[in-house]
Every structure is written in C-alpha cells, then in structure tokens.
C-alpha cells in the first residue's frame with residue numbers, strides 16, 4: 001500500500017503550474033458523446049484517475065477514445081451502447097453525466113445508481129426531474145436507472161430546487177440536441193458550467209447564459225466534433241495557495257484565474273495572506289501570524305465546498321477561533337476526526353465546525369477520507385511536528401496530479417512511498433545493535 005509521508009517545517013517557495021480542471025474535463029468528455037459526426041480534440045486534460053475512469057466509460061459505450069500527452073481525442077460516430085455499469089459509477093459519480101448525452105443521441109440510457117459516498121447521500125433527483133420534464137420516462141430497478149424517450153427530447157422550462165452542478169450540466173447537454181428551447185432556472189453558475197457550455201457551442205449548440213442562474217438552450221439537430229481547452233483547476237490552485245500560506249511561504253500559482261477564485265482570495269486575504277495578481281497567475285505570500293475567519297460553503301460564487309477541508313487546515317494555524325459552516329453537503333466533515341489525530345482542537349455543532357488555534361499539530365497516521373480531505377491532511381502535515389503519514393491515496397489520485405511531487409518541488413519534505421519500502425528504509429537507518437563479544 002502506498003502512502004504520502006510529510007515531515008513538517010519547510011517553507012514553500014517557487015512556482016507551481018495548475019492542471020486542467022477535473023470538474024470541467026469530466027462533463028466535457030461526457031459532452032463529446034453528443035457529436036454524431038467528426039472528432040473532438042480536448043486539450044489540457046489532467047492525468048487523473050477520474051479521467052481514466054471516464055475514458056473507460058466511453059470505450060464501454062463503443063466510442064473511440066485516445067488519451068496521449070494531455071490531449072484527449074473522442075470519436076462517437078459508431079453505433080452507441082447505452083449502459084454504464086456500477087464498476088465505473090462506484091469509482092466516480094461523474095459517470096452519471098453520460099445520461100443526458102446518451103438520451104439526446106440515442107433516446108436511451110441505463111446507468112447504475114450512484115449511491116452514497118463519504119461526503120453525503122448525494123441524490124440525483126434534480127437530474128431526473130429535468131429529463132422527465134423533457135419527456136423522458138425514468139425507471140429505477142435492480143440498481144440501475146433507465147431513462148428512455150421515443151423520438152427526441154422536448155425543450156422545457158426546468159427549475160432546479162438547488163443549483164446542482166451535475167444536474168445543470170446533464171440537463172444542458174441533453175437540451176443541446178432537444179427539439180425546441182430549454183430554460184434552466186436556478187442553474188449552477190460555476191466556471192466549469194461555462195467551460196462545458198463553451199465546448200457545446202463549439203460543437204454547434206446554442207447555449208446562452210451559462211455562468212448565470214438562467215441558462216437558455218435552443219436545441220439543434222446535430223452536433224459535430226470540436227476543439228476545446230479545459231479551464232485551469234481552481235481547486236488545485238486553491239490547494240497550493242493554502243499550502244503556501246500555511247508555511248509562511250512565497251509561491252506563484254501559475255495558471256490560477258482570480259475571477260474563479262474570488263471567495264477564496266477574499267477569505268485568505270481576511271486571514272492576512274497576501275495574494276498578488278501577476279500576469280500568469282497568483283502569487284501567495286503567507287503572513288507571520290494568521291487571523292481566524294468564519295465562512296459558509298455555498299454554490300458559486302459562494303465559498304466552494306471543495307476548498308472547505310484545506311481551509312480548515314489553514315484555520316488550525318490561525319490565532320483565535322474560526323467557524324466553518326458546510327451547507328452544500330450534509331456530511332463533509334470526515335476529515336475532522338483525522339485532524340484530531342494530529343492534536344487539533346475542533347468542535348462540531350450541527351453543520352458547523354469551530355476551530356480554535358493556533359494548534360500545536362503533531363504528525364500522525366491519517367486517512368484521506370475523500371480527495372480534498374487528503375490534500376488538507378498533507379497541508380496540515382506541512383507544519384506539524386514530526387512525521388505525518390497519509391493513507392488511502394486512491395482518493396487523492398482522483399483529483400490531484402502528482403501532489404507530493406509538486407509540493408516537493410516547492411521545497412516541502414514530502415514523499416510518496418510504498419509501505420514496505422518505508423519499513424526497509426527505517427531498518428537501514430536504525431543503528432546496528434551493539435555486538436558484545438564474549439571473551
């Protein structure tokens with residue numbers, strides 16, 4: 001089993017480059033199913049476990065997919081299969097994003113039910129409500145959701161009860177080839193939605209208003225393959241920003257887009273972190289003494305839930321008490337137990353975590369309960385006394401390319417290692433037992 005080993009105490013310095021956004025590339029790859037003609041070329045595709053899972057999902061649908069050197073090529077001209085089995089959906093909930101495109105292209109999709117995950121039950125009722133409003137029938141049974149439509153999906157007005165990112169994307173993709181106009185009200189406004197809409201439009205779709213709460217999609221008869229570059233990953237960028245700040249470091253996060261990071265920049269600024277906009281990214285300079293802040297996670301442009309755990313790590317180092325309220329997911333505080341193993345003072349009251357610092361963090365063996373929790377534990381390890389060992393790296397690999405290597409390049413004492421190898425190194429380092437010869 002692999003683990004990441006962090007020895008605290010080093011300041012981060014230098015430049016780190018941000019990858020293409022995981023949460024944009026997954027729906028973009030799903031959207032490429034809509035092209036009945038031509039090949040799509042998608043650039044800046046990060047080498048993540050989730051990208052490989054999505055590649056498998058598409059191959060399984062009889063789609064030709066190639067992924068070489070950050071470029072993803074998709075050709076969906078052959079007759080499509082319509083099923084995404086549990087082995088994929090279990091690994092990655094975003095597999096469910098193929099439902100909208102399949103319904104639009106072939107009028108049928110059978111996808112395994114996503115089920116719950118570490119951060120909450122995560123229902124998909126808003127996706128299904130959208131498809132039903134567009135005329136599809138939806139049946140659930142034997143662990144699958146099957147949606148069908150005779151003929152084409154029909155444009156509809158759909159009000160989302162919550163601005164769900166996935167539901168907005170799934171409905172937007174389905175509506176791109178529906179008959180007539182679809183209006184999504186209370187749509188999610190995340191930058192990733194805009195990235196998907198731009199790709200759809202490059203394929204010939206007519207999507208307007210992405211990035212606002214009302215998206216208007218005029219359905220077209222056909223979409224064709226197109227070229228598209230994925231936006232930089234604002235959550236990866238934010239993760240390095242926090243890592244730089246906690247070590248009182250000075251790091252240029254190359255490719256970070258300030259427009260996508262407003263809530264994080266504001267809150268880190270309130271904590272005393274200096275964030276300077278440079279031509280090619282954001283430079284982050286950590287202060288001697290961090291101040292505490294309160295914040296609530298919210299849909300964009302509110303504070304992103306995907307940065308909550310990393311910011312909790314930063315609050316552990318702040319002088320005073322800060323309160324984090326998680327409103328997007330009902331159970332996204334699994335990392336608190338792991339932080340406690342590192343000697344931290346955190347209280348949970350309902351949906352809020354109360355963090356009092358500064359904490360004298362101690363290295364410990366901890367588990368990445370989800371991908372952001374994993375990143376947050378590594379960040380805490382950067383200032384902990386002694387050695388932090390982070391396990392369950394499969395979660396981290398879903399969303400971060402070479403996180404340990406990138407931190408190491410910035411000067412952190414971080415390495416990724418096989419458990420057996422660590423034992424061997426420890427044995428080598430241990431002093432040889434004293435030999436007493438009998439006379």
Ligand SMILES: CC(=O)N[C@H]1[C@@H](OP(=O)(O)OP(=O)(O)OC[C@H]2O[C@@H](n3ccc(=O)[nH]c3=O)[C@H](O)[C@@H]2O)O[C@H](CO)[C@@H](O)[C@@H]1O
Nearest residue numbers: 023094122123124125126127162164165166167306328329
């Ligand atoms: C691949 C991807 O892009 N993942 C992101 C996406 O996930 P995802 O698209 O799954 O997140 P949603 O915005 O859909 O979910 C937000 C909340 O709405 C609820 N909900 C959602 C859909 C639905 O039909 N019914 C319902 O009740 C969820 O349980 C959750 O409590 O947005 C989340 C919120 O910013 C991020 O944390 C994830 O990193």
Ligand SMILES: C=C(OP(=O)(O)O)C(=O)O
Nearest residue numbers: 023093094306371372399
């Ligand atoms: C929760 C996340 O992703 P997913 O929706 O893919 O689980 C995340 O990226 O933090």
